[in-house]
């Protein structure tokens with residue numbers, strides 16, 4: 001289906017591949033995959049008993065989505081999942097990170113489950129496994145059942161953390177015969193900050209500092225309770241961890257002092273998420289900084305939040321900060337981004353490929369983490385078709401090549417990254433940016449729902465085939 005576009009004869013290709021994988025290859029068994037999430041691709045929001053989520057409500061609220069769109073039909077993956085599994089297969093991927101829509105499984109958020117909603121995932125899992133693709137399931141990619149928002153105030157209440165654990169238990173009991181790898185919550189930090197602080201994402205809240213800090217705590221608690229539920233109900237060998245967009249801290253210059261400072265910054269700037277999950281306490285600096293607005297919590301909460309996990313998932317995009325060692329109390333200083341710093345199509349997407357080396361390395365060293373997955377990485381682009389109909393997205397290829405080169409640097413030094421999930425398999429609903437930011441390897445025509453590979457799909461297929469950056 002895809003053409004390699006390399007122009008090399010096959011034998012030349014083989015010898016070039018052999019040379020490259022010796023010098024720049026990934027470890028044997030490195031897992032290559034793609035990632036998506038339910039609300040961004042499924043559509044079929046009113047089918048088979050699905051209840052509304054906070055994203056349905058939010059997207060249908062005037063003024064929230066830049067192109068006035070919503071996820072009602074999205075890519076229609078709900079009906080086209082078989083075709084989409086073939087797209088994954090054509091790339092040579094052996095893993096797929098999908099998310100389950102909580103409101104399909106529990107339309108009211110809790111209580112009576114909806115077997116028809118779960119059936120969609122039964123069909124999808126069977127199709128993936130029949131095609132040799134391992135499912136990695138995210139339990140929560142921001143689509144909270146609206147009923148929970150209305151009934152208890154969503155994540156402002158710890159009842160939602162408990163409901164999340166019940167839902168996780170139900171999913172692992174019913175799908176755990178075919179899924180052994182679970183991510184609890186996708187990007188706690190964006191969900192809290194943009195959804196509950198800035199009102200830019202669903203549920204569109206603009207809480208006070210103390211309100212936001214409490215939501216952050218409840219989300220972390222939900223993660224810990226879900227880890228425990230999966231341990232209690234999953235079969236032997238089931239693995240679980242978070243999928244977090246850690247604040248990424250890059251040493252501005254690779255000196256020992258700056259590297260140490262970047263490590264300290266990583267610990268402090270992720271205090272509400274990875275640090276508390278992996279250390280079981282909020283750092284002194286976090287508590288001092290939040291002061292009277294600090295979250296209310298118990299020691300038992302901290303024990304739950306830090307329930308042992310099997311891996312850390314990291315979504316890596318923009319470097320958040322370049323770090324310098326400093327003679328201040330914190331021991332580090334953030335170098336501000338100059339106005340001339342480049343960006344991809346989305347203004348927030350500043351390319352910082354070194355993040356792909358430093359973030360997993362910091363996580364492995366700071367917390368002695370032995371298994372890491374890159375749960376997302378990718379970029380949007382303008383993706384215009386040329387006269388011959390091909391989308392020559394060499395900007396995406398440039399971006400991916402640079403990040404993957406840094407990932408290879410990490411794995412070759414022994415940083416324990418086991419796999420990489422490219423965001424995204426296909427163009428989809430990019431939250432408040434609607435369909436204006438395209439992240440896919442496959443272009444989607446949102447009128448006809450037709451999928452067409454971009455040149456980057458060939459790049460990724462070639463990289464996977466070589467197990468080395470193409």
Ligand code: NOJ
Nearest residue numbers: 037186187315376423430
């Ligand atoms: C992070 C989110 O997890 C995903 O849903 C989103 O589409 C990508 N980043 C790109 O913004």
